[in-house]
Amino acid sequence: MELRLQSLSQSRDRSAGIRFRIGVVLTAALTCCLSTSAADDTKPDAANAGDKVQPESAxxxxxxxxxxxxxxxxxxxxxxxxxxxxxxxxxxxxxxxx
Known part of the structure; x- marks a missing residue:
């Protein structure tokens, strides 16, 4: 019985460790995605760069x-x-x- 309780305790510890690692990896991935999308937003486009965009005849x-x-x-x-x-x-x- 004691062996079984010890086994359950170790199993819980492992699953908690795995959940923690998954959380860290997901947080890091989300941070990378958000930082790259924010960096893309800061690039000047034609209208912001001072170039006047001429409308097409159509x-x-x-x-x-x-x-x-x-x-x-x-x-x-x-x-x-x-x-x-x-x-x-x-x-x-x-x-x-x-």
Whole structure:
């Protein structure tokens, strides 16, 4: 009986040690993953590097043909070129929107 209790005690100690090691390995792996993803976020992209990104002609056509008419019909009454822009938001140009 004493041998069996000693065996159970050793088994618990081993499983606790294994669980601890697994926890350490998982924590280290998670830390590595998070640190590499955070390092990737700090790389400057074209917009942040000071390079002005020029829109393509297809993008300009889409805004001119699809977006602008929608803004004119739904939004320009309060946020258009005439009068005071409601809430300080004017939708007449990209610069004014930002």
């Amino acid at each position: 993008q300009l056509a889409f805004v001119r043909d699809k977006v602008r008419p929608l803004l004119e019909s739904r939004c320009f009454e309060c946020h258009g070129p005439k009068g005071e822009a409601k809430g300080g938001l004017r939708l007449t140009s990209r610069q004014a929107m930002l």
